[in-house]
Every structure is written in C-alpha cells, then in structure tokens.
Amino acid sequence: MKIKIICIGVLALSVTTGAALSKRADGTSALDDAATMSPFYTDASMTTLKPEADFTAAWKALKDEDRADMLADCNDDVLKAKHPDFCQMGFQLGGHQ
Numbered sequence: 455m456k457i458k459i460i461c462i463g464v465l466a467l468s469v470t471t472g473a474a475l476s477k478r479a480d481g482t483s484a485l486d487d488a489a490t491m492s493p494f495y496t497d498a499s500m501t502t503l504k505p506e507a508d509f510t511a512a513w514k515a516l517k518d519e520d521r522a523d524m525l526a527d528c529n530d531d532v533l534k535a536k537h538p539d540f541c542q543m544g545f546q547l548g549g550h551q
Contacts, residue, residue, distance in 0.1 A: 483527045484520065485537050494540055503539050513547050521548065 484490045488498070493512035496502045503509055513521065525548050527533045528541035 483530070483533050484524050485527045485533045485540070490520075491537075491540070494543075500537070500540075503543065506543070509543055510547060513544065 488500070491500055492498075493515070494500075494504060494509055496504050504512070516524075521544070525541075525544055528537070528544055534541045
C-alpha cells in the first residue's frame with residue numbers, strides 16, 4: 455500500500471514539475487508571445503487560426519525544440535484553455551492528442 459501512495463505522489467510531482475518546466479526562464483510561455491504565435495493566427499488578438507495549410511507551414515518552419523516547448527505548454531490546463539484551437543492543431547501535427 456505504501457508503494458502505491460509513493461508512486462502516486464511521484465506521478466503527481468512529475469506532472470506538476472513538467473508543467474512548470476514548460477515555462478521559459480522568465481516565467482512566460484511561448485503561447486503568450488505575440489511574435490511567436492503571430493504566424494499561426496490571422497489577427498493580433500490571436501482568436502482566429504490561419505487555414506490548415508498555412509498553420510502547417512508555420513508549424514514545420516519551427517525548430518523541433520520550439521515545437522516541443524509549445525506542445526509542453528499546451529499540456530498546461532490554463533494555457534491550453536487560452537489557446538484551445540492552436541493546441542488541438544499542434545497536437546494533431548505533433549502526432550498525438
């Protein structure tokens with residue numbers, strides 16, 4: 455029984471730490487950076503995604519590390535709620551949901 459509790463604790467800690475590590479050193483997220491996100495949206499308010507072909511081209515133009523960081527940010531519930539359409543498309547292009 456103690457092993458189950460320890461395993462659950464470790465899992466909870468790893469999930470929490472993973473979300474914290476997805477943030478940049480200054481505490482911000484790539485998903486909140488207008489310059490980073492502008493290639494994916496048609497408007498400055500980042501509410502309307504570009505067509506799928508344009509989104510895919512912008513996604514492929516990113517470095518692997520940047521795509522991984524964005525997908526990690528999308529695993530944060532607060533950030534995912536702010537950019538649900540972006541995260542859905544990113545997960546589809548990233549190969550998982």
